[in-house]
Amino acid sequence: xxxxxxxxxxxxxxxxxxxxxxxxxxxxxxxxxxxxxxxxxxxxxxxxxxxxxxxxxxxxxxxxxxxxxxxxxxxxxxxxxxxxxxxxxxxxxxxxxxxxxxxxxxxxxxxxxxxxxxxxxxxxxxxxxxxxxxxxxxxxxxxxxxxxxxxxxxxxxxxxxxxxxxxxxxxxxxxxxxxxxxxxxxxxxxxxxxxxxxxxxxxxxxxxxxxxxxxxxxxxxxxxxxxxxxxxxxxxxxxxxxxxxxxxxxxxxxxxxxxxxxxxxxxxxxxxxxxxxxxxxxxxxxxxxxxxxxxxxxxxxxxxxxxxxxxxxxxxxxxxxxxxxxxxxxxxxxxxxxxxxxxxxxxxxxxxxxxxxxxxxxxxxxxxxxxxxxxxxxxxxxxxxxxxxxxxxxxxxxxxxxxxxxxxxxxxxxxxxxxxxxxxxxxxxxxxxxxxxxxxxxxxxxxxxxxxxxxxxxxxxxxxxxxxxxxxxxxxxxxxxxxxxxx
Amino acid sequence: xxxxxxxxxxxxxxxxxxxxxxxxxxxxxxxxxxxxxxxxxxxxxxxxxxxxxxxxxxxxxxxxxxxxxxxxxxxxxxxxxxxxxxxxxxxxxxxxxxxxxxxxxxxxxxxxxxxxxxxxxxxxxxxxxxxxxxxxxxxxxxxxxxxxxxxxxxxxxxxxxxxxxxxxxxxxxxxxxxxxxxxxxxxxxxxxxxxxxxxxxxxxxxxxxxxxxxxxxxxxxxxxxxxxxxxxxxxxxxxxxxxxxxxxxxxxxxxxxxxxxxxxxxxxxxxxxxxxxxxxxxxxxxxxxxxxxxxxxxxxxxxxxxxxxxxxxxxxxxxxxxxxxxxxxxxxxxxxxxxxxxxxxxxxxxxxxxxxxxxxxxxxxxxxxxxxxxxxxxxxxxxxxxxxxxxxxxxxxxxxxxxxxxxxxxxxxxxxxxxxxxxxxxxxxxxxxxxxxxxxxxxxxxxxxxxxxxxxxxxxxxxxxxxxxxxxxxxxxxx
Numbered sequence: 019x020x021x022x023x024x025x026x027x028x029x030x031x032x033x034x035x036x037x038x039x040x041x042x043x044x045x046x047x048x049x050x051x052x053x054x055x056x057x058x059x060x061x062x063x064x065x066x067x068x069x070x071x072x073x074x075x076x077x078x079x080x081x082x083x084x085x086x087x088x089x090x091x092x093x094x095x096x097x098x099x100x101x102x103x104x105x106x107x108x109x110x111x112x113x114x115x116x117x118x119x120x121x122x123x124x125x126x127x128x129x130x131x132x133x134x135x136x137x138x139x140x141x142x143x144x145x146x147x148x149x150x151x152x153x154x155x156x157x158x159x160x161x162x163x164x165x166x167x168x169x170x171x172x173x174x175x176x177x178x179x180x181x182x183x184x185x186x187x188x189x190x191x192x193x194x195x196x197x198x199x200x201x202x203x204x205x206x207x208x209x210x211x212x213x214x215x216x217x218x219x220x221x222x223x224x225x226x227x228x229x230x231x232x233x234x235x236x237x238x239x240x241x242x243x244x245x246x247x248x249x250x251x252x253x254x255x256x257x258x259x260x261x262x263x264x265x266x267x268x269x270x271x272x273x274x275x276x277x278x279x280x281x282x283x284x285x286x287x288x289x290x291x292x293x294x295x296x297x298x299x300x301x302x303x304x305x306x307x308x309x310x311x312x313x314x315x316x317x318x319x320x321x322x323x324x325x326x327x328x329x330x331x332x333x334x335x336x337x338x339x340x341x342x343x344x345x346x347x348x349x350x351x352x353x354x355x356x357x358x359x360x361x362x363x364x365x366x367x368x369x370x371x372x373x374x375x376x377x378x379x380x381x382x383x384x385x386x387x388x389x390x391x392x393x394x395x396x397x398x399x400x401x402x403x404x405x406x407x408x409x410x411x412x413x414x415x416x417x418x419x420x421x422x423x424x425x426x427x428x429x430x431x432x433x434x435x436x437x438x439x440x441x442x443x444x445x446x447x448x449x450x451x452x453x454x455x456x457x458x459x460x461x462x463x464x465x466x467x468x469x470x471x472x473x474x475x476x477x478x479x480x481x482x483x484x485x486x487x488x489x490x491x492x493x494x495x496x497x498x499x500x501x502x503x504x505x
Numbered sequence: 506x507x508x509x510x511x512x513x514x515x516x517x518x519x520x521x522x523x524x525x526x527x528x529x530x531x532x533x534x535x536x537x538x539x540x541x542x543x544x545x546x547x548x549x550x551x552x553x554x555x556x557x558x559x560x561x562x563x564x565x566x567x568x569x570x571x572x573x574x575x576x577x578x579x580x581x582x583x584x585x586x587x588x589x590x591x592x593x594x595x596x597x598x599x600x601x602x603x604x605x606x607x608x609x610x611x612x613x614x615x616x617x618x619x620x621x622x623x624x625x626x627x628x629x630x631x632x633x634x635x636x637x638x639x640x641x642x643x644x645x646x647x648x649x650x651x652x653x654x655x656x657x658x659x660x661x662x663x664x665x666x667x668x669x670x671x672x673x674x675x676x677x678x679x680x681x682x683x684x685x686x687x688x689x690x691x692x693x694x695x696x697x698x699x700x701x702x703x704x705x706x707x708x709x710x711x712x713x714x715x716x717x718x719x720x721x722x723x724x725x726x727x728x729x730x731x732x733x734x735x736x737x738x739x740x741x742x743x744x745x746x747x748x749x750x751x752x753x754x755x756x757x758x759x760x761x762x763x764x765x766x767x768x769x770x771x772x773x774x775x776x777x778x779x780x781x782x783x784x785x786x787x788x789x790x791x792x793x794x795x796x797x798x799x800x801x802x803x804x805x806x807x808x809x810x811x812x813x814x815x816x817x818x819x820x821x822x823x824x825x826x827x828x829x830x831x832x833x834x835x836x837x838x839x840x841x842x843x844x845x846x847x848x849x850x851x852x853x854x855x856x857x858x859x860x861x862x863x864x865x866x867x868x869x870x871x872x873x874x875x876x877x878x879x880x881x882x883x884x885x886x887x888x889x890x891x892x893x894x895x896x897x898x899x900x901x902x903x904x905x906x907x908x909x910x911x912x913x914x915x916x917x918x919x920x921x922x923x924x925x926x927x928x929x930x931x932x933x934x935x936x937x938x939x940x941x942x943x944x945x946x947x948x949x950x951x952x953x954x955x956x957x958x959x960x961x962x963x964x965x966x967x968x969x970x971x972x973x974x975x976x977x978x979x980x981x982x983x984x
Contacts, residue, residue, distance in 0.1 A: 099555045112554070119548050121555060220554040224783035254559045254785050332783055335587050338598035339552050343649075358591055381589075381778035390780060 022047040024181030026495075027090055027238035034082040034089050041074035041089030041133065048091045048135055051182040060157045061167075061177040063096050064104050065136035073133045085131025086245050092127055093177045093186040096137040097144055098229065099218040100124055107220050108140040108152040108170075111365025112346045121218020122250050123187060123229050130245035135183055138173030142367045143337060144194055144222040146170050147436050148429065151369045156426060159202060160500040161465050165423040168198030174232050175202040179500055185233040185242055189219055191226045192325050193418070193443025196455035196470060199232050201423035203457040203466030203494065205485065206232045207239040210475045211450030212257040214243075215250035221336040223329035224255075226447040234495060236456065236485040240264040243478060262479040272487035275480065277303050277310035278411035282318050286441070289421035291461035299415060299458060299469045302491040310415055313407050317400045318445060324400065325444040326437060327380050327393035334377030340365065372433065397448050404449040408474035413484045417442050418470045422461040442470060452478045454485045457494040466498070512707040512745070514738055515715055516673050517665035520680060521658045521700040522690040523635065524567045529655035530634040531558030531601060536657070542650035550634075550655035552596035557784050560585075564657035567689040568608055568632050569790065569798045571659060574687055574805055577612030577630060579795050585632075585782040590775050593649055594636040602660075603631035604779040608788065614663075615807060616679040618672055625676055628662040659690070665704065665715065670734035674727045677701060682806045686831045694726050701730055706751070707741050716741075717751040721765065723758050733758040736765055809834055817847035826855055832869045833859070836876050843880035846887060853883060857900050873907045874900070882910035890920055892970055920968060928961075928969060932977050935960045946982060954978065 022030070022044045033039040049067060056062050074089065082088045094100065097107040099117035101124075106112045124134060141151040149157040149172025157172040159165040160180035167176040171188030175198035178186050188195040190208035199206025208230040219229055231242035247261035279300065288296075300310050317324075342348035342361030349360035366374070380389035407414060419439050429436040446453035452475070455468040469488065473481035489495075529536050532549035548556035572579050586604035609630035616623055637654035641647045661680065667673050681692035681699060692699045706718035721737060724730045741751055756765040804812070806828055813824040813834075828834045836858070841850040858879070862869065874882075882899055885891045891899055891914055902913040914920055935957060936943055946953045954975065961974045 097555075105554070107554070115554075117548070117553060117555065119553075119556075216555075217557050218555040221784075252559060253557050255557075255783075331780060335589050335599050335778070335780070338589060338591065339554065339596060341591065341598060343593050344551070344596060345553075354593065378778065381780055383776045383778075386778075386780075 021051060021181065023051040023091070023183060024234075025184055026234040027087070027184050027241050028235070030090060030184055031082075031088065031241075037082075039089075041077040042071065044089055045070050045074040045091055045133055045135065048183050051180070052136070052177075055160075055180050055182055056177075058158060058163060059160060059176050059180050059182075060155050061138055061173040061180065061182065062093065062136045063106060063108070063139050063154055063173070066103060066134060069103075070133050070135045077131060077133070080131075087127065087241065088131035090132045090185060090241075091135040091183050092132045092242070093135055093138045093174055093183045094124065094127075095140055095171050095174050095186070095188050097140060097189055097220040097222075098123060098137075098187060099220070100134065100137065104137065105220070106137075106154070107144070108142045108154060109340075109366065109370070110153045110347060111340045111342075111361070115346050117218075119218065121229075122215035122252060123246050124218065126246050127187075127242075132245070138171070138177055138186060140173055141170035141194075142370050143220070143333070144170040144189055144191055144227075145333070145369050145373055147193070147197060147439050148424065148426075149173065149198070150426065150430055151367055153367055158426070159423050159465070161203060161423075162463070164425055165465060166201065166426055166428075168201035168419075168423060170194040170198075171206070171232065172198045175199050175204055175206065178202070178204045178232050178234060181500075185231055185238050187229055187242075188232050189222075189227055189229050190443075190447065191222050191228075191329060192440045192447050195230045195232060196418050196443050196453060196468070197440070199455040200418035200457070200468030200470075201466065203468075203498065203500065204232055205235055205239050205454065205456050205489070206230065207236075207243060207454045207478075207482070207485075208446065208452065209243060209247060209261075209478055210257065210452045211447075212253075212255050213261060213452065213478065214246045215248075215253040215256045217250055217252040221332075223332040224336060225332060226325070226329055228447075236454070236482050236489050237268060239454065239485075240268055240482045243482075247478075257476070259476070262476070264479050264482050267479055267483055268486050270483055272303060272306040272484065274307065275303075275413055275484055275487070276308055276411045277484075278313035278407060278414050279310045280315040280318065280414065280416055281312045282315055283416060286420060288417060289461065289467070291422055291459065291465075291467045292417045292420060295458035295467050295469050296415065296417060298492070299488055302488065303415070306487065306491075311411065313411060313414070314403075315407060315414075315445075316403050317396065318441065320396055321400055321445045321448055322437060322441055324393045324396040325440070325448055326376070327389050328397065328448075330373045330377030331381050331390050331393075332377070334374045334381065337366075337370065337374055369433070400445060401449045404445070404451060404472075412473065412477075412480050414472040416470050416472070418455045418468045419443070422463060422465040422467050446472050449475075451475055452481045454481055456485050456489050456492070458488075458492050459494065460498055466494070511710055512742060513710055514668050514670075515665045515706050515708055515718075516667035516670075516734065517704040517718075518661075518663045518667065518673060518676065519702040519704070520661045520677070521635075521702075522571075522661065522684055522692070523698040524564050524657040524659055524689055525691065526561055526563045526567065526657050528561055528563070530561050530564055530632065530657035531655055534655065537652070540652055542648070542652060545652040546654070550596075551651055552598075558601060558782075560785060560788065561657060564632060564659075565608070565788065565790070566794075566798055567657075567687070568630060568659045569795060570687055570802055571661075571684070571689060572609030572612065572630050573795070573799050574683060574802055575609075575612040575614055575627060575630070575661075577609035577627065579609055579790055580606065581790055582606070583608045583631075583788045583790075585785045585788065586779045587782050588633075589778045592636070593647070594639050594654070596637070596651065596654060600633055600636070601782055601785070602633035602779075607631035608790075614676060614679055614683070616675045618675055623672060623675070625666050625672075626664045628664050630659055630661050633658050633660060665706075665718075670731040670738070673703060673734060674731045677727055677730060679806070682829065686803060686806055694724075694729075697725070703730065703734060705734060705737055705741070707738065707745060716745075717753055719751065719753060720755040721758055722755065722768070725758075725760060729758055729760050732760075732763060733765065736763070740765075803831065806831075817841060817851070819847065819851055823848075823851045823855065826859070827851060830869075836869050836872075839876035840880050840883070843876060844883045844887070846883060849883055849887070850880070853879060853900075857897065861904060873904045878903055878909055885910050885914060889970065890914065892968070895967055918966070918968070928965070928973060928977055929981075931961055931964050931969070932957075932974070932981055935964060936981060943982070957982075
């Protein structure tokens with residue numbers, strides 16, 4: 019993985035600045051890496067070979083210092099609209115759909131000098147935690163082909179982990195960036211709700227969805243986030259204030275940061291590797307300054323229920339537009355009703371149908387109060403609990419998932435167990451808080467496990483500084499590479 | 506009441522008013538009509554995957570103005586909600602509307618029903634977006650035009666406080682007038698820029714509980730509202746009187762056949778699964794915004810009508826006619842102020858101006874004779890320069906050529922002959938040429954006075970004042 023494609027974003031920018039690499043070389047290297055590794059990995063649904071090379075040649079004529087993401091190849095999750103280029107959301111129902119416009123994040127990446135290299139595989143409509151619910155084939159974990167890369171941004175995490183691309187965009191509704199980042203040993207960031215415009219992100223659950231970067235390190239995430247974040251008139255839920263400076267304080271260290279660990283963690287059956295990663299992080303923080311304090315975080319056990327009620331309710335409405343009338347797949351029949359029914363029956367996968375049914379149910383007359391209204395109350399309660407926590411500490415430290423990556427097929431027939439693996443990630447979505455997953459170490463099976471940090475709303479700067487500090491202590495990237503054990 | 510003996514009719518209205526904003530409710534596409542199908546569209550109003558709505562402030566401003574004009578409470582925080590249903594004219598398969606937190610609540614509308622003032626209270630006013638248009642039967646296909654999709658609508662919902670079809674129609678006329686005064690909707694029922702759904706039920710006199718209500722849609726004129734309600738009320742009354750029960754149904758009014766066609770019954774009613782629109786934050790309206798809109802509200806129809814009666818001494822009928830449209834009222838008022846003759850001005854506007862507008866189908870904005878021109882004519886008539894009868898010809902000439910009253914009079918040579926000497930000469934000439942008639946007059950055939958006046962008028966080319974002429978004639982004939 020020592021090729022240019024496996025470099026971090028920061029490393030590439032330095033090479034460009036020193037004139038030691040050209041965008042076309044880097045893109046060429048990425049394309050080679052994809053050619054040699056993606057046949058097995060299945061991370062990409064589409065590679066924009068010619069477009070990426072043309073863009074790289076064009077950038078070659080420009081001054082590398084002028085653009086913050088100059089010549090950085092980025093893979094984009096396939097639920098983010100790319101004008102005139104396939105955007106399938108991993109679903110048959112969108113087939114070869116090509117949107118007539120670019121998502122705001124695609125515009126911003128391009129404006130910052132990045133090169134969109136292709137679209138990555140995902141669980142259909144971002145519903146899933148293993149990438150096995152893609153209509154276009156599963157993705158394999160670069161650390162061990164028998165395991166899932168996690169999901170739903172499994173393709174993006176695997177593409178970065180396998181050294182096919184230095185950075186990728188994912189989307190995180192209940193952990194879909196952080197969990198695959200953790201399973202694949204890379205860094206994944208979800209910003210404060212509204213930090214990055216959702217315009218052009220095909221909605222799963224609008225009040226939770228956030229686009230975010232996946233990269234080799236916290237600096238890569240910071241560089242991408244800085245370019246992507248900021249107000250957007252086309253998304254009314256985007257934060258109107260500018261994003262804080264994420265880069266200048268990145269290396270300020272852990273010394274004056276206060277950490278908390280949820281009291282309730284003790285009642286969870288954590289994989290030994292996850293527990294020891296957390297212990298290691300805890301000791302490192304203590305060594306650097308103040309030992310993490312234990313903070314009460316009520317409601318964690320009901321966050322999963324709250325999340326799945328609201329997310330599925332929103333999804334049932336968001337996915338109503340896929341009906342075969344205007345675009346995508348159509349099962350032609352005599353009547354309108356059967357056109358809807360047959361198109362959606364054939365076009366959606368089982369998990370998507372399950373969630374549409376659940377979401378429709380919780381919004382139905384007679385059930386709304388028992389489920390949806392109650393979930394909104396729980397959401398308020400969780401928000402308040404987090405607000406109280408962040409009046410005491412700067413960063414909350416917790417696992418990303420209770421265990422390491424699961425085997426392909428392991429949880430496919432057990433949706434509830436799959437849902438429960440989101441227990442530590444959904445609260446940040448429910449409360450709209452920024453959170454990051456950083457690789458901490460390897461399990462006994464040689465699979466990566468991560469640690470999650472959560473910060474107060476709007477404090478991505480604090481979050482990334484903490485992540486950078488821990489990353490330096492873990493030295494994960496120097497110690498381990500996929501498929502090769504210790505470096 | 507129209508419910509007949511033993512029943513009280515209870516009607517509630519839901520009116521959709523298409524707002525005259527420049528752009529659509531949730532995107533920046535022009536809210537334009539009559540364009541080629543599917544040319545006024547973008548990813549947002551087409552509901553394409555990933556596109557997001559953003560609220561059109563102009564539409565909110567208009568709805569706030571309407572709310573203020575109708576005495577509603579403008580809610581400082583209101584919320585958009587999704588109304589979920591599958592239909593091809595709604596490309597997201599949900600409409601963005603408002604549900605449990607509407608923009609305006611309360612309020613009322615006052616109108617007159619046979620001299621009695623009726624006050625109907627409102628439930629709410631909220632904003633939502635319009636659907637596209639389906640065109641059926643083109644080569645066996647149905648086509649969709651999304652140009653209208655996303656155009657802002659204000660939905661005005663009354664309480665069930667209207668008690669006859671005539672009242673329903675009067676309410677709607679008054680509401681339409683309000684919308685037009687506020688310049689937020691052109692109120693065209695035929696073309697659908699104002700759409701009316703009615704709910705109606707019968708309540709046994711003395712009973713408190715409301716009866717089961719039915720809904721009627723597709724009422725494309727005030728007449729249709731009245732006719733549709735009459736038919737439905739009769740149907741309900743017959744049903745109840747024969748011991749039956751009313752089933753909750755929605756019907757469409759067939760204006761050609763003058764009958765109701767049942768659309769769906771309650772068992773098939775939609776569960777719209779409303780929930781808060783997660784793509785839009787709460788709509789927050791500050792005091793400043795409200796005051797800004799309040800300042801834009803013109804004098805409203807009822808106030809203006811009352812002022813016309815008070816200030817200009819106009820009869821109720823005149824005041825009503827002249828204030829029906831604000832631009833006519835403006836025209837009248839300017840004319841009356843220029844002439845200082847409010848009643849005469851009212852007669853001219855109601856008789857000549859409105860008749861002309863009606864026959865040409867034009868509007869007052871493009872009328873060739875403005876208030877100053879009409880006032881000029883009224884002054885000439887009042888000053889005796891032009892006779893009242895010649896005035897109509899002058900007016901016709903003015904709107905044809907666009908010239909001033911004075912120029913038209915001069916060109917047509919219609920000045921009154923007010924010089925008595927000149928008139929006396931004409932009278933002498935006429936009497937000399939009609940010796941037989943003079944003879945018969947003197948013998949007692951006094952009706953011949955009319956004949957002499959007519960002869961003098963003819964001789965003068967219509968420029969003489971008939972009153973003066975008959976005075977001279979009486980003197981000459983030795984009365």
